[in-house]
Amino acid sequence: MLNAPITSRSTASPDIRPGATPRELRCTGEWLLRSAAQIDVRIDACLSVMPLPTGGEMLIDAQAVTALDTSGAWLLHRTRRDLELGGCTVSFTGLRPEFEALLRLIATRTTPATHGPQSEPGALNRIGGKAWESLLGAFGLLSFLGASAIALMRELVQPRRIRWKSILYNLQTAGVAALPITGLLAFLLGIVIAYQGAEQLSRVGANIYIADLVGLSMVRELSPLITAIIIAGRSGSAYAAQIATMKVTEEVDALRTIGIAPIDLLVLPKVIALVIALPLLTVYTDIMGILGGMVMARAQLDVGYATFIDRLDEAVSLTSFLIGIGKAPVFAVIIALVGCYQGFQVSGSAESVGQQTTKSVVQAIFLVILADALFSIAFSWLNI
Amino acid sequence: MSAAADTAVNSEADDAVIDIRGLNTSFGDAVVHRDVNLTVRRGEIFALVGGSGCGKSTMLREIIMLQQPVSGSIRVFSSEVVGLSDEQALPFRRRWGVMFERGALFSSLTVTENVAMVIREHTDLDPSLADEMAALRIALTGLPADAGRKYPSELSGGMRKRAALARALALDPELLLLDEPTAGLDPLSAVGIDELVRNLRDALGLTIMMVTHDLDLLWRVADRVAVLGEGRILGVGTMQELSRSEDATIREYFHGPRGRGAMEQAWNRK
Numbered sequence: 002m003l004n005a006p007i008t009s010r011s012t013a014s015p016d017i018r019p020g021a022t023p024r025e026l027r028c029t030g031e032w033l034l035r036s037a038a039q040i041d042v043r044i045d046a047c048l049s050v051m052p053l054p055t056g057g058e059m060l061i062d063a064q065a066v067t068a069l070d071t072s073g074a075w076l077l078h079r080t081r082r083d084l085e086l087g088g089c090t091v092s093f094t095g096l097r098p099e100f101e102a103l104l105r106l107i108a109t110r111t112t113p114a115t116h117g118p119q120s121e122p123g124a125l126n127r128i129g130g131k132a133w134e135s136l137l138g139a140f141g142l143l144s145f146l147g148a149s150a151i152a153l154m155r156e157l158v159q160p161r162r163i164r165w166k167s168i169l170y171n172l173q174t175a176g177v178a179a180l181p182i183t184g185l186l187a188f189l190l191g192i193v194i195a196y197q198g199a200e201q202l203s204r205v206g207a208n209i210y211i212a213d214l215v216g217l218s219m220v221r222e223l224s225p226l227i228t229a230i231i232i233a234g235r236s237g238s239a240y241a242a243q244i245a246t247m248k249v250t251e252e253v254d255a256l257r258t259i260g261i262a263p264i265d266l267l268v269l270p271k272v273i274a275l276v277i278a279l280p281l282l283t284v285y286t287d288i289m290g291i292l293g294g295m296v297m298a299r300a301q302l303d304v305g306y307a308t309f310i311d312r313l314d315e316a317v318s319l320t321s322f323l324i325g326i327g328k329a330p331v332f333a334v335i336i337a338l339v340g341c342y343q344g345f346q347v348s349g350s351a352e353s354v355g356q357q358t359t360k361s362v363v364q365a366i367f368l369v370i371l372a373d374a375l376f377s378i379a380f381s382w383l384n385i
Numbered sequence: 386m387s388a389a390a391d392t393a394v395n396s397e398a399d400d401a402v403i404d405i406r407g408l409n410t411s412f413g414d415a416v417v418h419r420d421v422n423l424t425v426r427r428g429e430i431f432a433l434v435g436g437s438g439c440g441k442s443t444m445l446r447e448i449i450m451l452q453q454p455v456s457g458s459i460r461v462f463s464s465e466v467v468g469l470s471d472e473q474a475l476p477f478r479r480r481w482g483v484m485f486e487r488g489a490l491f492s493s494l495t496v497t498e499n500v501a502m503v504i505r506e507h508t509d510l511d512p513s514l515a516d517e518m519a520a521l522r523i524a525l526t527g528l529p530a531d532a533g534r535k536y537p538s539e540l541s542g543g544m545r546k547r548a549a550l551a552r553a554l555a556l557d558p559e560l561l562l563l564d565e566p567t568a569g570l571d572p573l574s575a576v577g578i579d580e581l582v583r584n585l586r587d588a589l590g591l592t593i594m595m596v597t598h599d600l601d602l603l604w605r606v607a608d609r610v611a612v613l614g615e616g617r618i619l620g621v622g623t624m625q626e627l628s629r630s631e632d633a634t635i636r637e638y639f640h641g642p643r644g645r646g647a648m649e650q651a652w653n654r655k
Contacts, residue, residue: 033557034504034508034518034556034557035508037508037510037514037518038508038509038510038511038514041510041514070557070589071521071522071525071554071557071589072518072521072557075517075518075521079517099587099588099590102587102588103588103589106525106584106585106588107521107525110524110525110527111521111524111525249492348538349492349536349537349538349539350492350493350536350537350538351491351492351493352492352493353492353493
């Protein structure tokens with residue numbers, strides 16, 4: 002009925018019921034996949050109403066079976082098998098020759114199913130498994146860092162092995178192409194901070210300190226962080242997806258057999274390019290963020306551009322600026338390595354490519370913020 | 386009752402399961418098919434052969450409505466399939482099984498789930514019976530029982546091919562479309578596949594259309610073969626007929642070093 006427009010087979014309802022004698026079953030109708038659920042129910046019903054003979058001969062009269070596909074044949078075969086397990090010898094009568102051939106095919110291809118139900122692991126087992134997995138992941142990331150460092154050393158010793166073309170390409174995609182979005186976001190962030198500060202500062206008549214507020218918070222903290230987070234979402238995920246897909250399609254294995262270390266070609270150029278690009282992007286977002294703050298300062302607090310810049314010179318020391326810029330290469334290494342590492346961890350399914358990509362972004366952002374916190378603690382100890 | 390069923394079948398079709406008329410396909414300037422006509426009859430094993438890039442797989446994709454020809458008519462089960470909406474295509478898709486060249490198994494599902502998913506989508510079987518039916522398909526294609534629990538990435542190339550065939554058989558199709566069923570298989574597995582193809586046809590009355598390069602497979606199972614080249618059908622017939630053809634391309638195809646070997650083997654078997 003579902004495919005009525007192009008099906009013209011008559012639908013004789015399939016059935017199985019006890020025959021004339023207790024040692025006989027009668028099958029009728031079309032034994033096809035689309036009515037398999039119905040047949041299954043009928044078989045259960047039939048076998049439960051009749052007292053099953055144990056041992057002896059059983060006859061299945063299949064003369065009135067008008068159509069049979071593999072599903073129907075399987076159900077017939079299964080019925081016979083169940084009866085035979087009860088000790089009967091089962092024979093069919095009236096089966097059309099082509100159906101008999103199909104039944105034989107089914108019988109020879111299927112062996113008694115022996116798969117027992119798989120035991121589900123318990124809660125403790127699962128927690129332990131997850132914990133072990135996380136630990137292995139941490140070790141994996143560390144050893145990946147080590148392997149990349151060794152590869153980098155090798156390239157530094159033999160500078161002609163450095164893949165400049167690939168580095169430049171990555172600089173373009175991860176650096177230059179990210180200018181509009183990072184710039185815009187930093188500008189907006191500058192506006193937001195200036196707006197939040199303006200209210201408080203104007204209350205105490207300390208309008209000019211808006212330059213301190215925007216300048217310091219952008220240059221020291223926010224600009225490196227926001228840039229790193231955008232790049233983690235933008236480039237880290239791309240690295241993970243690219244490497245994961247290459248691994249699924251065996252391109253990574255192909256590289257290895259050609260004699261190119263995947264780390265040399267796929268990881269190092271990305272790391273090097275990002276270590277160059279992220280500090281530069283951070284300088285750029287510093288400028289854009291302060292620009293946003295300047296615009297807001299003039300609009301809300303009547304602090305002119307010239308006054309703002311004069312004050313900025315006093316407020317933001319070179320140390321503060323360098324601290325902000327200095328974090329960027331560390332963030333860059335984290336983002337590039339986590340992205341590449343997660344890409345290599347793919348397990349072969351399309352779903353896993355998605356999972357690894359998500360993981361790379363979440364983990365990279367987590368580690369970037371963690372590193373930032375560690376920097377803050379270290380700087381407060383050092384009093385800078 | 387059987388007579389009624391027979392007349393029903395006869396009234397449905399004049400024996401043609403796939404009927405292609407005046408098919409034209411081109412990608413930009415590249416013409417792939419130029420006014421191609423082709424008929425696949427009920428119950429036969431039909432093979433489409435030809436050099437790489439001659440549009441065999443494209444034709445298969447047009448039949449299964451993954452691609453639209455520029456012009457022409459493709460009738461499957463006596464109904465036009467060109468230009469159907471997805472909804473209109475559904476009844477057709479329930480009646481044929483397709484096996485892709487590289488398997489195209491869903492990588493995040495196990496083999497059993499790959500097959501059972503199709504069955505559950507289109508029938509009202511309860512999960513355990515659907516799994517049973519899936520296990521049957523898997524067994525039919527000659528895979529070991531424990532293969533069902535594995536993911537496609539854990540299978541060898543040949544096993545993946547069998548799993549793909551199991552999925553194509555999920556709905557007990559009337560028409561089976563196979564893209565390179567034996568490519569990448571070891572000779573023993575390939576023989577297994579072609580025996581299976583023939584058994585299924587004999588037992589179920591399936592119509593099978595396949596695209597293949599495997600000359601042994603052609604000699605062993607194909608009832609009729611069409612050679613595609615230069616955008617048109619260069620010849621259609623049994624392997625014996627084609628091997629006597631005068632056409633240069635066909636001669637090259639069947640009388641090359643590999644073609645001759647396969648032919649001699651086929652003759653020796655007879």
